[in-house]
Amino acid sequence: xxxxxxxxxxxxxELLGVLAYGELSAFDRLAEDARAAPTLAGRAQLSTMAxxxxxxxxLIEEYLGGSGVAIAxxxxxxxxxxxxxxxxxxxxxxxxxxxKAYLGDGLGADFYREVAGWVDPGTGELVRRVxxxxxxxxFAEREVRAACAANPAQRDRLALWGRRxxxxxxxxxxxxxxxxxxxxxxxxxxxxxxxxxxGLIKTVQSAHxxxxxxxxxx
Amino acid sequence: xxxxxxxxxxxxxELLGVLAYGELSAFDRLAEDARAAPTLAGRAQLSTMAxxxxxxxxLIEEYLGGSGVAIAxxxxxxxxxxxxxxxxxxxxxxxxxxxKAYLGDGLGADFYREVAGWVDPGTGELVRRVxxxxxxxxFAEREVRAACAANPAQRDRLALWGRRxxxxxxxxxxxxxxxxxxxxxxxxxxxxxxxxxxGLIKTVQSAHxxxxxxxxxx
Numbered sequence: 001x002x003x004x005x006x007x008x009x010x011x012x013x014e015l016l017g018v019l020a021y022g023e024l025s026a027f028d029r030l031a032e033d034a035r036a037a038p039t040l041a042g043r044a045q046l047s048t049m050a051x052x053x054x055x056x057x058x059l060i061e062e063y064l065g066g067s068g069v070a071i072a073x074x075x076x077x078x079x080x081x082x083x084x085x086x087x088x089x090x091x092x093x094x095x096x097x098x099x100k101a102y103l104g105d106g107l108g109a110d111f112y113r114e115v116a117g118w119v120d121p122g123t124g125e126l127v128r129r130v131x132x133x134x135x136x137x138x139f140a141e142r143e144v145r146a147a148c149a150a151n152p153a154q155r156d157r158l159a160l161w162g163r164r165x166x167x168x169x170x171x172x173x174x175x176x177x178x179x180x181x182x183x184x185x186x187x188x189x190x191x192x193x194x195x196x197x198x199g200l201i202k203t204v205q206s207a208h209x210x211x212x213x214x215x216x217x218x
Numbered sequence: 219x220x221x222x223x224x225x226x227x228x229x230x231x232e233l234l235g236v237l238a239y240g241e242l243s244a245f246d247r248l249a250e251d252a253r254a255a256p257t258l259a260g261r262a263q264l265s266t267m268a269x270x271x272x273x274x275x276x277l278i279e280e281y282l283g284g285s286g287v288a289i290a291x292x293x294x295x296x297x298x299x300x301x302x303x304x305x306x307x308x309x310x311x312x313x314x315x316x317x318k319a320y321l322g323d324g325l326g327a328d329f330y331r332e333v334a335g336w337v338d339p340g341t342g343e344l345v346r347r348v349x350x351x352x353x354x355x356x357f358a359e360r361e362v363r364a365a366c367a368a369n370p371a372q373r374d375r376l377a378l379w380g381r382r383x384x385x386x387x388x389x390x391x392x393x394x395x396x397x398x399x400x401x402x403x404x405x406x407x408x409x410x411x412x413x414x415x416x417g418l419i420k421t422v423q424s425a426h427x428x429x430x431x432x433x434x435x436x
Contacts, residue, residue, distance in 0.1 A: 031246065047275075050249065
């Protein structure tokens, strides 16, 4: 999906813009949540997850920059809606932060794994690099499982939280698509093979359920 | 300066503990300051500087981990004093944030460049890798110089701020050394060749002055 001049198509720029602001805002929220860690080790872990988001962000920045697109311009249309997602899902505890970090990373990865096949090969390769697992998810799994095993009421609250995160993510993603015609058309076309947008949501829901299981929340 | 068993000497663990917590706390403050950026581009730049601190932090974590030392244990003695430094130098504006990020990075680098020669070769190599310029200083120089050129009163305020940062850094560093006998002895021994602690402070002051000049603040 590239233009004849070789630059990325408008829908690809939009896609990378959402991805980039998703990373930048995740960095910001994870860094803030890290401050509330109960231990220095936990703070270091969540800070490391935050920093990994910037590593991904920088890959997109370089890629867009190579095509003469300023990343700030590509991100601008998506700032308000992604900020609204984070405002509506502000963690109230360290465990909620960990669950959000873990599930949020996974949700993003699901979505981008799907779309990587719909874009031009150069962009697809970039998206796959951005997706590469940062290897810090084991920490969140361990902490959340231990907390849940010790306290069933805690597990029930976190399970509700995990389901709410999925709901808010889907709602906000739908709003993004509703506001951006180019992106909507791109997703409808791309997801057509696998049952369209409804099929995409179903895939994401199923993967989310598996991740809830790995956290001990299903 | 390594023990017979090959692990780092206690003073080296303390040194790496200060360095590591310096990086982790700088990450935290830069991430917080990034939120107040006037533009998305500025926010991305300061966030990238923050993430670079975690890259350095991780190098130290791996190195200490290889010797069986938990980085959280190495950092613990220095948390209160480094937090106190940041509390006493909380930026009140975006430009103060940039000046603090730039000068703080430089002050840390000066200190570690000096001590890299006093430790065992493995630790020295690590310290030099941590020091490697992250290449984001040009952004701060450009922004601060432009703001100062347009507004001499602004320049005078930021010049005062830059001098205060040095004073607070020296005061807090002296407190750290006063509280940690091993570290104090290590610094006195190491800096002996170059005129002791007074010589070390003089070296740092001189480099600070040059950095103030590059920001247009001298």
